[in-house]
Amino acid sequence: MNGKDWPSPAANLSSVEEHIRKILSVTGIDIPSLAAGGSSAATLPLPLAAFVSLTITYKIDKASERFLNLAGPALECLAADCPWPCMPIVASLWTQKAKRWFDFLVFSASRTVFLHNSDAVVKLFKSCFTAALGLDTNPISCNGGVGALLGHGFGSHFCGGISPVAPGILYLRVYRSIRDIGFITGEILSLLMHSVREIAFNGLPRDKLVKLKTTKNGMRYGQVSFAAAMTRVKLAASLAASLVWLSGGLGLVQSLIKETLPSWFISVHRSEQQGSEGLVAMLGGYALAYFAVLCGAFAWGVDSSAAASKRRPKILGSHVEFLASALDGKISLGCDWATWHAYVSGFVSLMVGCTPTWVLEVDVEVLKRLSRGLRQWNEEELALALLGIGGIATMGAAAELIIEKDL
Structure with a gap:
């Protein structure tokens, strides 16, 4: 032509x-x-x-x-x-x-x-x-x-x-054709935390956010309903997990849980150094907990029948080991304490309530260390629930916790 x-x-x-x-x-x-x-x-x-x-x-x-x-x-x-x-x-x-x-x-x-x-x-x-x-x-x-x-x-x-x-x-229409996906987890994590801040402030001036209070209509944070904020946080976490899973599948999810999230908790974040406390920090921790568990559920399934679950014990065990080590004081964290507290309690609660099979795949000694850390935070019920799902090997530790609680 x-x-x-x-x-x-x-x-x-x-x-x-x-x-x-x-x-x-x-x-x-x-x-x-x-x-x-x-x-x-x-x-x-x-x-x-x-x-x-x-x-x-x-x-x-x-x-x-x-x-x-x-x-x-x-x-x-x-x-x-x-x-x-x-x-x-x-x-x-x-x-x-x-x-x-x-x-x-x-x-x-x-x-x-x-x-x-x-x-x-x-x-x-x-x-x-x-x-x-x-x-x-x-x-x-x-x-x-x-x-x-x-x-x-x-x-x-x-x-x-x-x-x-x-x-x-x-x-x-475009995610299959994106050549470099290595940057995606970090960007989505940043956007998730930015979205949490927007949800928390909800169009209010920054100085309007005061201490969390319990009223007859439920928990409120200044003029923001905690329940309403949590609903939107769960939506944000669901979207973030979906984007990660679509973009990179199993490899990207495992990189997130094994490397990206621990690195994020260890790093010092400027916004949190400037006094970001209360609702923003707490919602951020819960958002990350839902994000991590949903990513894992997409990649590995929630029971032992999923084919991808063969890779689950190693990656999950590494992450729970990181949680236990940080609770033991062996790892220094750079994130806000309220964010860390909300993440650990949220992540463990979701495992206990939604993915009990995951708990059975974690090393017993790591579970006991994690339980001791939760007890130090006065989270006795969550610590006992974690040990109760851990099987026969954790029954002794669960019994000791019950006795100590009664005494």
């Missing part, structure tokens, strides 16, 4: 760019202008240009449908792997020939933004939290929940043109 036979992409590129910006508008991600340099800027690498030239010569009819069904996905993958803005250029060329494919091709072009830019992926994560938790004033996501996270699809049949796409749908 000679160059003179190519349709000019510049005529359609501005329309593609406009619709990509609209699709990404909910995420706050901006893209460089595609047509800023005129038609001379619309260039493709030779292999991709040859493939486009080959496919675009076929008529769109039943005779060539089989070939296009094979070549189409290959063309999309090849364009997505090429530097930005190759896929938008391909979309601008193809949409001139097949206008009914406009929505699909433009949406595919918008996905490539995340394949070449880690910062864009982080912004997408942030948009997912904002939408799900209703932390934004945007009318699309102000109510939060799964509806705001996943939206109602995409296409030009909405609102007279392509509508902004919900961040959850965008991530479901």
Whole structure:
């Protein structure tokens, strides 16, 4: 196909760019202008240009449908792997020939933004939290929940043109193609803790948060209901765990529990050094506990029948050993004490109540050390429940605890 036979992409590129910006508008991600340099800027690498030239010569009819069904996905993958803005250029060329494919091709072009830019992926994560938790004033996501996270699809049949796409749908379409996933756990952990702060303050001035009080209507923290805040914290933790599991599966979850979380607790966090106390610190600990247990449940299952449970004892045992060692004073922690207390009590409570099979897989001596640490915090009931699930080997320690409690 000679160059003179190519349709000019510049005529359609501005329309593609406009619709990509609209699709990404909910995420706050901006893209460089595609047509800023005129038609001379619309260039493709030779292999991709040859493939486009080959496919675009076929008529769109039943005779060539089989070939296009094979070549189409290959063309999309090849364009997505090429530097930005190759896929938008391909979309601008193809949409001139097949206008009914406009929505699909433009949406595919918008996905490539995340394949070449880690910062864009982080912004997408942030948009997912904002939408799900209703932390934004945007009318699309102000109510939060799964509806705001996943939206109602995409296409030009909405609102007279392509509508902004919900961040959850965008991530479901791009997560398999993200090349570097090593940074994901740290970013999601940071966004989870940031979301907890937003939930705690809930639009109130920072100086309005005072001591936690118990009223006849339940626990309140200043003007914030503790029960309502915990509901949103659980939602944030569920979203964080889902994103980690989707992004990296078993390997990423094991890295989180074995390395990322212990490193986070050991590190000194600036916001907590500045006096972050009370509700924010406590909710942060509970959020991390739900986050860790949900990640483990996704990866390993909650009983002994799951195939992935074969890897569970080693990673889980390492994490519980870290908890016990910190309670013994063998490890210095940099996080807020209220965060640590809430995390340990929350993590153990979830294991006892939701994943008792996990407790049976932990070394008995480690369980006894963890139980002693809980007793030092006056968490006798939780310590006894932990030993009660530990099996025959922990019955003696459980009996001693009961006797000491009666005395």
